Amino acid sequence: MRIGATTTYRELLDSKPLRAKYPLIAEVTEHIGDLQVRNAGTIGGGLAHADPAADMPPVMLVLDATFVLQSKGGKRSVPARKFFKGPFTTVLKPGELLVEIRLPGPPKGAGMAYASFEQAASGYALAGAAALVAVAKGVIARAELAFTGVAETPFLAPATKPLIGTKGDPDAIGRVAEAAMAGVEANDDIHAGREYRLHLARVAARRALTEALARAT
Amino acid sequence: MKRSITLDVNGATRTTEVEPRALLASVLRDQLDLTGTHIGCDTSQCGACTVLLDGRAVKSCTVLAVQAEGKQITTIEGLSGDGRLHPLQQAFWEKHGLQCGFCTPGMILTAVDLLSQNPTPSEAEIRHALEGNLCRCTGYQNIVAAIQSAAGALR
Amino acid sequence: MATLFGSGIKRREDPRLVTGRATYTDDVKLPGLLYAAILRSTYAHAKLKQVDVAKAKQAAGVVAVYTGADLRDKVNAVPCAWNVPNCDLKVPPHPVLAVDKVRYVGDGIALVVAESRAAARDALDLIEVDYDPLDAVVDPERAAQKGAPQLHADVPNNVAFTWKVTGGDADKAFAEAPVKLEQRILQPRLLPTAMEPRAACASYNPGTGQLTCWITSQNPHIHRFLLSVMTKLPEHRIRVIAPEVGGGFGSKIPGYADEALVSFASLDLGRPVKWTEDRSENYKVTIHGRDHVEHVELCGTKDGKITGLRTRVYAGLGGYASTAAPGIPTILHGLMYSGPYAIPNIAGTVYGVYTTTTPVDAYRGAGRPEATFLLERMIDLYARKIGMDPVEVRRKNLIPNDKFPYTVATGITYDSGNYQGALDKALQMIDYKKFRAEQAKARKDGRYLGIGVTTYCEICGLGPSQVAGAVGFGGGLYDSAIVRVYPTGVVRAYIGAKPHGQGEETTFAQIVADEFGLPVENVEVVAGDTEATPQGWGTYGSRTTAVCGSAVKVAAQRVKAKAKQIAAHLLEANEADLDWKDGKFVVKGSPDKSKSFGELALMANVAWNMPPGVEPGLEATAFFDPTNFVFPFGTHICTVEVDAETGEVKILRYIAVDDCGPQINPMIVEGQVHGGVIQGLGEALQERAVYDEDGQLLTGTLMDYAVPKASQMPKIETAHTVTPSPVNPLGVKGVGETGTIASVPTLVNAVCDALAPLGVTHIDKPLTPARVWTAIQQAKGGAR
Known part of the structure; x- marks a missing residue:
């Protein structure tokens, strides 16, 4: 599926095909900004802005989206997983625009979920986790987990492998959530200290994985 | 530097010269004298500046006036006519959904958009829809009641 | 007749508010209006070595630029008006623009006046300030310790006052008590965040010598006084109008440098000048x-x-x-x-x-x-x-x-x-x-x-004005009302307080309407203009209904007493023989002999047939000072x-x-x-x-x-x-x-x-x- 960069959040919410194929996008979009911001704000604008606590980037990471970037010189494609470079910083070059988001078809029977804790004033995530879990023959065949709000950029957790081939019992999910924060240099600000933010990220990861698994068929 | 734009504001065609950086909220207030649109913050949080752009609620402090070129804008002054109040205006009055009144135009216009999409919102849905509108006076309870009441009247 | 007191009727102020037809201070637009912007300190504590405004003065659309040095002898310092006694209170001067030192992020440094808001804002970026930074101190307990950075030369350890309250013998009680506990409790600093930011719009008329200043104010009479102190204009030459005010929560009580700055600029330039803060400025400058x-x-x-x-x-x-x-x-x-x-x-x-x-x-x-x-x-x-x-x-x-x-x-x-x-x-x-x-x-x-x-x-x-005086409050705490009956029988109450969301245009109308047996639609409440309303002390401290509402009640009672005198005269009856019933004075035992409130309103205003010695007109003023x-x-x-x-x-x-x-x-x-x-x-x-x-x-x-x-x-x-x-x-x-x-x-x-x-x-x-x-x-x- 391809989404034009200037598609508003409202249009994402109103799109039945999108909701059918990627219900997670609609679910997360409902938490972005507020009613007025969703009417005017666009998915491409939000992604290119690269706020390190935005809700949509981790969704793009678990879905393994590809971003199409265009300048006068031509087009290039960059995986979402290589797009974010730092707070409000991306691989976009001067004169280059994000014009399209390409989403691969989700794995068959995949369940997806997002769990987050909002900063009370801005609504941005203190910590948020997006998860995608695909089940085949009664065991987990694929698991993806990504975070926002925790560090300088959204990031994909490398350590979901222990879940593959298991039924995803709570202890295993808990261990993956725990391992995902190993070595992470978490943000520390007036809204959440480092230790609390790491804790919230683990809780969000566990909740997102658990819910994604429950939604997988 | 300035450029001419033409807007449809409350059903009337208005042409005005604006700087490209001018925000819609400022142009409505300072150039078109529609001061019912209020400005209460500078980070797109408070929602006092909410207007309808092609029928949808947007924060006019976060829309460039040039972006509104050729679009239909409804401000609080244009919501009702003929000396009658819009059902939401009436409901805010009846349910005491306002005190100082500063957030009220934005609240009402956001509610217009909400009810156009969801004619029977629950209390939780109303509160969620008002996330982008801050009120410091009412504690929101009577605003929620007003929107529920207007939803009934509009059905 | 059923009373309106106790009835949850809809508010009188709402129709203008729900239709966007109310006028808040920033909505005021005058011919020749100029716009002001104020350069704010980016340091919490610093010596001001130099403020260079030369480039800003040259910028397109800029009419004038003023610094603290320019205004030092022209505008007085911002006063403190509650001088609590017996606590060794020290109030150092608070210049309207900093002269040699800034003491918080947001302290004013320079004023730009220009033909548009944008031009004024743009010019701020052209002002060059040379700061010599000093150490900051933000925690009040730490600021009071020896060795903390000192803000004011004459305030050792930054302690402005040491105030004590005692009753009984606490030390003895603690010595004898079987149970004792202690706790350190923090009351964090809060931002009032009235949804309407503050604004001031000043218009000086050199022909009349009168300054009119629209201010986002909870207390226009207090602002008139404070503005008089700062601008050096006598109070009777200043008219303060607080139009629609979008919430206050205390933040629109104090006098600020800002209204004095636009007033001075209007005096100096002979054109009206408006300033409106945005939210970031509000958070830096409006009180916490x-x-x-x-x-x-x-x-x-x-x-x-x-x-x-x-x-x-x-x-x-x-x-x-x-x-x-x-x-x-x-x-x-x-x-x-x-x-x-x-x-x-x-x-x-x-x-x-x-x-x-x-x-x-x-x-x-x-x-x-x-x-x-x-x-x-x-x-x-x-x-x-x-x-x-x-x-x-x-x-x-x-x-x-x-x-x-x-x-x-x-x-x-x-x-x-x-x-x-x-x-x-x-x-x-x-x-x-x-x-x-x-x-x-x-x-x-x-x-x-x-x-x-x-x-x-x-x-x-x-509160009681005598107590206000005893505790060093720089004014009275009575309040006031004029209740004026128009020939048509419509009544207006001009009140000293200034509601800004609390609904007294409705509740006070209920008081008056009850007194005269009128429908509430026939009563209007006017507030917020020092030229129209008697001296009042404002809306704060949950005082408006108890104090100003009482003044309204007393004034209405006085009007009614006069109406009764006129009725007795017209009915050729003794006042003692008149009953008040359904909005009329009726002669006891003769229900057909009566004078309605409307008839009395007309007679009082045309004065064709007044009781001997009774003045024309039907109005009364009351100043209510609670005990x-x-x-x-x-x-x-x-x-x-x-x-x-x-x-x-x-x-x-x-x-x-x-x-x-x-x-x-x-x-x-x-x-x-x-x-x-x-x-x-x-x-x-x-x-x-x-x-x-x-x-x-x-x-x-x-x-x-x-x-x-x-x-x-x-x-x-x-x-x-x-x-x-x-x-x-x-x-x-x-x-x-x-x-x-x-x-x-x-x-x-x-x-x-x-x-x-x-x-x-x-x-x-x-x-x-x-x-x-x-x-x-x-x-x-x-x-x-």
Whole structure:
């Protein structure tokens, strides 16, 4: 599926095909900004802005989206997983625009979920986790987990492998959530200290994985 | 530097010269004298500046006036006519959904958009829809009641 | 005829507000209008070496640029108007633009006046300021220690005042008490955040010598006086208009440099000048609230009788003493240390301390929320220490119903009360015993439910002018009304107070309409223009209805007495033989002989046939000065569930039982309670202004300062008891601040109660999930 960069959040919410194929996008979009911001704000604008606590980037990471970037010189494609470079910083070059988001078809029977804790004033995530879990023959065949709000950029957790081939019992999910924060240099600000933010990220990861698994068929 | 734009504001065609950086909220207030649109913050949080752009609620402090070129804008002054109040205006009055009144135009216009999409919102849905509108006076309870009441009247 | 008093009629002010036809200060547009912008210090504390405005003066559209040096001899300093006695108060000068030093981020440095808002703003970027930075100090307790950075040359240790309150013998009580406890309590700095930012628009007419200034004001007469002091124009040459005002919460009481700057510029340039702050400027410049560091001790018996309270409080004032600042943490705080309880021995010391931060002044509740919070928090800690139910501790110490008027140890006398009545009603609504049983069961299931119960009373309806004088308030605290009857029989009340959301255009119309038997539509209330209204002292301190409303009542009674004289004359009857019935004076026993209010209005205004010696016209002025303050009270109860894993607090129920005496308009009373409670819950759960150690405001916008949103807040259940006050003819008390005063400790006590099994005793406000979680971790660590 391809989404034009200037598609508003409202249009994402109103799109039945999108909701059918990627219900997670609609679910997360409902938490972005507020009613007025969703009417005017666009998915491409939000992604290119690269706020390190935005809700949509981790969704793009678990879905393994590809971003199409265009300048006068031509087009290039960059995986979402290589797009974010730092707070409000991306691989976009001067004169280059994000014009399209390409989403691969989700794995068959995949369940997806997002769990987050909002900063009370801005609504941005203190910590948020997006998860995608695909089940085949009664065991987990694929698991993806990504975070926002925790560090300088959204990031994909490398350590979901222990879940593959298991039924995803709570202890295993808990261990993956725990391992995902190993070595992470978490943000520390007036809204959440480092230790609390790491804790919230683990809780969000566990909740997102658990819910994604429950939604997988 | 300035450029001419033409807007449809409350059903009337208005042409005005604006700087490209001018925000819609400022142009409505300072150039078109529609001061019912209020400005209460500078980070797109408070929602006092909410207007309808092609029928949808947007924060006019976060829309460039040039972006509104050729679009239909409804401000609080244009919501009702003929000396009658819009059902939401009436409901805010009846349910005491306002005190100082500063957030009220934005609240009402956001509610217009909400009810156009969801004619029977629950209390939780109303509160969620008002996330982008801050009120410091009412504690929101009577605003929620007003929107529920207007939803009934509009059905 | 049914009375309007007590009826929840729709508000008179709303049609203009819901249609966008109200005029707020920034909506004022005058021919030849210029726009002002003010350069603000980016340093919290620095010497100003040089301010170079040459480039700004040359910029397109710029008409004038002024610096502190330019205005030093032309505009007087911003005055402090509450000079609390017997506390060695030191008020250093607060120039309208900094001259040699800046003392907070936001301190004004230069004024630009230009043909457009944008041109004025753009020119600010062209001003070059050479700062010599000094150390900042933002914590009031630290600022008062030796060696802290000094803000003002003549204020050693930054201590602006040391104020003491004593009653009984606290030291003896503590020496003898079997139970003693102490707690450090923080009242974080808060940002009032009226949704309408402040603005001022000044227009000086050189032909008449008259200055008209539109100001976002809660008290136009006070602003007229303060503006007179700053501009050096006599008061009678200044007209202050506070048009529609979009909320205040105390932040629109003080005089600010800003209105003096635009007034001076208008005088200097001969054109009208307008300034409007944006939200970031509002957060840097408009006053903040609270900011106390409190060391509190309580002592009592093992069976729950409180015998003493001691406090040592450091109250942050910011860089300068704002208009009412010294009175807030003293008169409005320390005198309320007894709360609704009979506490025989009290000793408090309050240090007012200058810090390199935005000035602090009255914010909704102003001093009383801080007093109520520390007392209610201590009572819960005490109850836990002696193993007694916190409600029973409160009940044991409440002032009994038959003891009013009651003088507390701090020396003030409470007018009336029925504290047990409100408590009983609230407990019944929540079903206290049932909740405690549910809580016990939930604890077994590993869930954390809690309940907080606050019994409060507060001082408002400010107040007797004689007391105002005695406590150093720089003015009176009476209020006023002119009730004027037009020939058509329509009545207008011109009032001294200035409502800005509280609905007195409606409630005062109800008072007047009742007096004359008129439909409420025939009465209009006019406020906010010093040329139209008699001297008043403004809308704050929950005083408008108790004081100004009483003036309206008295003026209406005077008008009615005159109308009766005229009626007697026209009916050729004695006044004693006239009855007032259905809007008419009727001769007793002759129902066909009557004069309606409308007929009398016309006759008085044309004066064709007046009683001998009676002047034409039908109007009266009243100045009402109460004999005492009023003391509303009540009980608030909140139940919560805390998610111990994340620290999130969920409010299950919130019950507010308040007693503000008889209610003129219950719908409006309820609205005040809703708003006040939610504002307090914001304070309890999520609001806090944060400075870093360099004095930079980290919560400088609504992206970081968490004003409550609809989705974050619960529904409030309200109920009332009615205990009239004897100190005014309406019997009313105030209700504008009770919600904020009562709700903060209610929520905090509920959360601490929920987490009691984990060993949590106290959490500093606001109870963000991060803080609640951290407190749980610390308690667990302590248990290990």
